[in-house]
Amino acid sequence: MLIAPHNLSVDPLISDNLQRLRAEVARAAGAAHRTVESITVIGVSKGHAAAQVRAAAECGMRDFGESYLQEASPKIESLRDLTATWHFIGRLQANKTREIAERFDWVHGIDRMRIAERLSAQRPHYAPPLQVCLQVNIGGEVAKSGIEPAMAVQLAHSVSTLPRLQLRGLMCMLPADLSHEDNRRLFGAMRTLSGQINDAGTALDTLSMGMSDDFGDAIQEGATLIRIGTAIFGPRMWPANE
Numbered sequence: 001m002l003i004a005p006h007n008l009s010v011d012p013l014i015s016d017n018l019q020r021l022r023a024e025v026a027r028a029a030g031a032a033h034r035t036v037e038s039i040t041v042i043g044v045s046k047g048h049a050a051a052q053v054r055a056a057a058e059c060g061m062r063d064f065g066e067s068y069l070q071e072a073s074p075k076i077e078s079l080r081d082l083t084a085t086w087h088f089i090g091r092l093q094a095n096k097t098r099e100i101a102e103r104f105d106w107v108h109g110i111d112r113m114r115i116a117e118r119l120s121a122q123r124p125h126y127a128p129p130l131q132v133c134l135q136v137n138i139g140g141e142v143a144k145s146g147i148e149p150a151m152a153v154q155l156a157h158s159v160s161t162l163p164r165l166q167l168r169g170l171m172c173m174l175p176a177d178l179s180h181e182d183n184r185r186l187f188g189a190m191r192t193l194s195g196q197i198n199d200a201g202t203a204l205d206t207l208s209m210g211m212s213d214d215f216g217d218a219i220q221e222g223a224t225l226i227r228i229g230t231a232i233f234g235p236r237m238w239p240a241n242e
């Protein structure tokens, strides 16, 4: 009888991708005089099956991000046996907040008080406070969600008073295909804004910024959570929609 090695199910593509990613994160961290421990990689699994998440978990990943509740709910359900931290990184709609408050550990896209109040009211009493970030429209794009930077100090203060949320920091997505200089300038503006909020008395310890194409620049500017999909899982197998 053949004995299957423990890691027989590890997907070689995912484990190679993760190895490469971890080396790149370490290089960027070193260049910024930071430790790799100060940076957590969220594996963005939208568009990929539960089996891919399991393969990444077998390579040591613990944090996973999803953008669409309909896709995420059955996936999270089928992976209940994993020790995983689930991050909701998609657009927030008021009619979805209850299930998000029940299923996720973190929510990154808070951009208005009404949504924050609903999440706080709907967070189950048996769960720890929901960890949240405010999404900032740092690139000033008309069509992108997120608050204007000038509104962030006030919203951070208001959200920090909600009993069932724990405000951790700021999140952004940059416009695609900017130069490294522009990435650095905008991620740097996020870091400055976070400092202003701290100075105003609301303690933040998290900057959720950087994706497959720009995480090196984000790490240079202080990212503590990077959200990586394609560079871990490859091209998404189904288009995102809800």
Ligand SMILES: *Cc1c(COP(=O)(O)O)cnc(C)c1O
Residues within 6 Å of the ligand: 044, 046, 067, 089, 090, 173, 211, 212, 213, 227, 228, 229, 230, 231
């Ligand atoms: C899809 C997505 C990501 C991951 O993007 P990749 O370019 O595949 O790494 C990160 N953050 C958010 C908010 C996303 O929607």
